[in-house]
Amino acid sequence: MTVRSARVITYSVVGLFACIAARMTPPLARAPGTDVLGAFADASSASAPSATNELIAVAPGPLVVSSPNALIASPVVVFASNEAKVDTLTVSGVIQSSLFSALDKNADQSLPRSARAELAFTLADIFEYRVDMSKDLQVGDRFSVLVERLQKPNGAVIVSKILGARLALSGNEMEAIRFTSSRATGEYFDGSGKSLRASFLRAPVAFRRISSRFGGRRHPVLGIWRRHKGQDYAAASGTPVRTIGDGVVVFAGRKRGYGNVVDIRHRNGFVSRYGHLRSFGKGVRRGARVTIGSTIGAVGMTGLATGPHLHFELLVNGVQRDPRLALQMKGGEPIPSSERGVFQRLRTRTLGTLALATN
Ligand SMILES: [Zn+2]
Structure with a gap:
């Protein structure tokens, strides 16, 4: 299959008085039943953003931050020298x-x-409440992302x-x-309108701390200690370790093969x-409360x-237990019904835009 990389959907130059918008190329006709996207099939059937012009229309004159839920809220950032360029692209x-x-590989021409x-x-x-990006990805998994790209007046993208x-x-x-x-709290919501924020993080080390450069290793040194059932995260000595949820420290000290170890008790009987550990966090001792x-x-x-x-x-x-299974929380606060309509329209347009770029 071919995956078009980083196709630019819209492009608008936002100046103080200037406003130029290029039309996106029309979507390619696709015959039913020839979907090569597999798992993304239903996204591609979502209505394409027919309101393309609306998406890229930017009124001249004083720039006003558009509705926070506009798909392309382009002129959000305005630089004094008035030549910030904002556009969106899909990777x-x-x-x-x-x-x-x-x-x-897929964004090397665009970013x-x-x-x-x-x-x-x-x-x-x-996705940090749903996916451990350092462990959960498999060969063949797919992603598509709609990105707002900004070029600063100094040229930095x-x-x-x-x-x-x-x-x-x-x-x-x-x-x-x-x-x-x-x-509802959180900036991101899933397809059913639930916040992506939940009670537990999926990984005790932030992804950005694990793979600090391209080509970061996926798997750590496993060592000779074979009795354990757990997950190992390779990271430089001193890398911060975070608690995956709110809880109470029930142990912080030395324990055989674990070395320095912290046990935290959470709701639902989870520990x-x-x-x-090289060292313990400030105030991390038995009885201390910790927040996610x-x-x-x-x-x-x-x-x-x-x-x-x-x-x-x-x-x-x-x-x-296998954290991958135990932490499969679908929790998350839902968007109130009064906002569902707006959310659904935004979702349809967003998925349509993503589908256009992945066919
Ligand atoms: Zn281990």
């Missing part, structure tokens, strides 16, 4: 080795290297925000739609365990470890 691809290399790396990190951040994304991981599809809700994402220690190689890595376990009612 899509298939995972061959890592998210990094897929983005590196500078630093922006490609940032795009990978940001994408991982958006950055990714200003991700407007929407789709992932198909081993056939399991996920969406993220950027939406501002008056009541998360973080081993081989807070740093509870630093990666090290205490105990039985041959190199610096975090050993992570999830125990459910005292039994070690």
Whole structure:
């Protein structure tokens, strides 16, 4: 199959008085039943953004931040020298080795290297309550991302925000739609309108901390300690380790092969365990309360470890469980019904735009 990389959908130059918008090329005709997108089939049937002109229309004159839920809220950032350029593009691809290399390859014409790396990190951040990007991706998994790209007056190109994304991981599809809700928390919502923020993070080390450069390794030094059931995260010594959820520290100290280890008890009988730590986070001691994402220690190689890595376990009612299954939380606050209509229209347009670029 062919995956068109980083096709530019719209392009608008936003100046103080100037406003130029180029039309997107019309969508290619596609016969039913010839869908090569597999998992993305239903997205491609979503209505294409027929309101293309509306999407790129920017009124001249004083720039006003458009509705937060406009698909292309282009003139959000205005530079004093009035020549910031904002456009959107879609990057899509298939995972061959890592998210990094897929983005590196598929966006090499449209984004500078630093922006490609940032795009990978940001994408991982958006899905961090659902997907552990350092472990969950498999060869053949697909992604597509609708990105707002911004060129600063000095010429530097950055990714200003991700407007929407789709992932198909081993056939399991996920969406993220950027939406501002008056009541539900979080910036991103899934296809059913639930916030992507949930009670647990999927990984105890942020993706951006694990693979700090392109071609980052997916798998760590496993070492000689074979008795354990858990997940290992290779990271430089000193890398912050975060608690995956709110909870109470029930153990912080030295324990055999684990070395310096922290156990945190969460709701639902979950206990998360973080081993081989070089050091403990400030105030992390038995009885301390911790909040989701807070740093509870630093990666090290205490105990039985041959190199610096975090050993992570999830125990459910005292039994070690596969975090990939146990943390498959679909939770997340839903968008209130009064905002559903707006959200659904935005979602349809976002998915339509993504589908156009992936056919
Ligand atoms: Zn381990």
